[in-house]
Amino acid sequence: MILPITAYGDPVLRKVGTDITKDYPKLETLVENMWETMYNASGVGLAAPQIGLPIRLFVIDTTPFSEDEDLSPEDQKALNGFKKVFVNAKIEEETGEEWTFNEGCLSIPDIREDVNRKETIKITYLDENFNEKSETYGGLLARVIQHEYDHIEGILFTDKLSSLKKRLIKGKLSNISKGKINADYRMRFPDMKKGR
Numbered sequence: 001m002i003l004p005i006t007a008y009g010d011p012v013l014r015k016v017g018t019d020i021t022k023d024y025p026k027l028e029t030l031v032e033n034m035w036e037t038m039y040n041a042s043g044v045g046l047a048a049p050q051i052g053l054p055i056r057l058f059v060i061d062t063t064p065f066s067e068d069e070d071l072s073p074e075d076q077k078a079l080n081g082f083k084k085v086f087v088n089a090k091i092e093e094e095t096g097e098e099w100t101f102n103e104g105c106l107s108i109p110d111i112r113e114d115v116n117r118k119e120t121i122k123i124t125y126l127d128e129n130f131n132e133k134s135e136t137y138g139g140l141l142a143r144v145i146q147h148e149y150d151h152i153e154g155i156l157f158t159d160k161l162s163s164l165k166k167r168l169i170k171g172k173l174s175n176i177s178k179g180k181i182n183a184d185y186r187m188r189f190p191d192m193k194k195g196r
């Protein structure tokens with residue numbers, strides 16, 4: 001089932017997510033719905049707060065990035081078919097140089113900005129079967145994980161912009177929260193009395 005995506009301005013996007021347990025109600029269906037919602041919106045990642053749930057859960061499939069011809073064959077290979085569920089994730093370490101990538105977000109349609117993040121992350125998490133994982137990622141994979149991870153910490157990529165950039169996009173952000181935007185997927189807007 002395709003769920004409406006929570007738009008910028010909704011307080012749920014500002015909550016630090018809580019850990020979940022194996023008996024979280026209908027977890028399997030929830031994850032299925034998150035995949036469907038993400039693919040429908042042509043996203044490469046989706047975090048639970050973006051469908052209104054302040055829990056530590058996000059999904060990632062970077063396959064669309066693997067078609068980028070500017071990337072090295074190694075990077076393309078790493079991104080192709082990288083499809084994972086992250087439960088109760090914790091970034092243990094971020095290392096390396098900061099680098100810039102033009103980010104977007106399904107909760108913030110039509111805004112893309114350059115964001116600086118560190119190169120490499122070490123992350124521990126549970127997969128969809130609650131198996132413990134501890135992995136290290138770099139490059140674009142790390143980037144997508146960092147973006148989704150921020151969501152379960154109540155952080156959005158627009159928080160990371162300079163104060164000048166923030167001022168420049170302020171009006172656009174306020175329009176998004178009011179639903180004055182044309183997204184080609186279902187959204188839920190906090191400053192509108194009714195969803196659509």
Ligand SMILES: [Zn+2]
Binds near residue numbers: 105147148151
């Ligand atoms: Zn996002």
